[in-house]
Amino acid sequence: MPHDHHDHLSPSGHPYREDNDAPLSYWQTMEIAIREIMIEKGEFTAAEVNAQIEAMDARSPTNGAKVVARAWDEPDFKAALLADGSKATREMGFDIGPMNLVAVENTEDIHNVIVCTLCSCYPRNLLGLPPDWYKTREYRSRTVREPRKVLAEFGVELPETTTCRVHDSTADMRYIVLPARPKGTEGWSQQQLAELVTRDAMIGTGLAKDPG
């Protein structure tokens, strides 16, 4: 595991990380070469590349949380989101690009969880960068075969009476789980509600936080 090197601490007590002195890989070399050629040809500037990386890094689950909180608060919006996730979130001003969004709703009887067995498809525009575990072979292979056991390891114990629906993001769709609204939040503002919506609740490996 990456964090097992407890004996390799710097004098300041921080984990020691080796310098990246290894030779570039084939694809690293390719990326640099193409980027430099494109900049030389005036296709884009280095500043534009950096701005795009910063924009990608700036996306976070707070975007998705705003969508969920609005769906909890406005029945019309919830209906629109479940009918056409791409359109509903685009109208909220989220730049969803070429992505197509399907929102799936958790109810008292149904729990949804998202996985991409083939790679690591993830609704980055609404949730930011995926967590490392989402991309592991373990999560990808086990979630389609023993979702209840996987969820239990995340602390979500599904009752026998709940149907578990796994969604394998195999092609052009991206998925977001609309978690169940916690009880005791009647009359809350969308801003307050959004604070209860975690990243994992929108992947389905968690639930919305209880108020209090």
Place this chain on the structure above:
Amino acid sequence: MGPRKMLEPGQAVRIRDLSPPGHIRTPKYLRGKTGVIERALGPYENPEQRAYCLPAPEKQLYRVRFSMAELWGDAAETGEDTLDAEIYEHWIDTDAA
């Protein structure tokens, strides 16, 4: 295969059990399995060509729902739990289901 009628939600289908080389978006564990159409998603460029920058004709994409019992038999945790996946029309048989 020529164009065919759009598949309707609830319709029983079987995923073709093929193993062509290349960039395939139909996971191995679903091939040969039966399920039902959950919804039609619309036409998308076929990734099997698009991945190689080849002309990629549009194909209808569907969400197909499978029971865990169908996928894993006795090894399923709860047979009534489901798995939904996006499957392109040319991977879907309707007569064998």
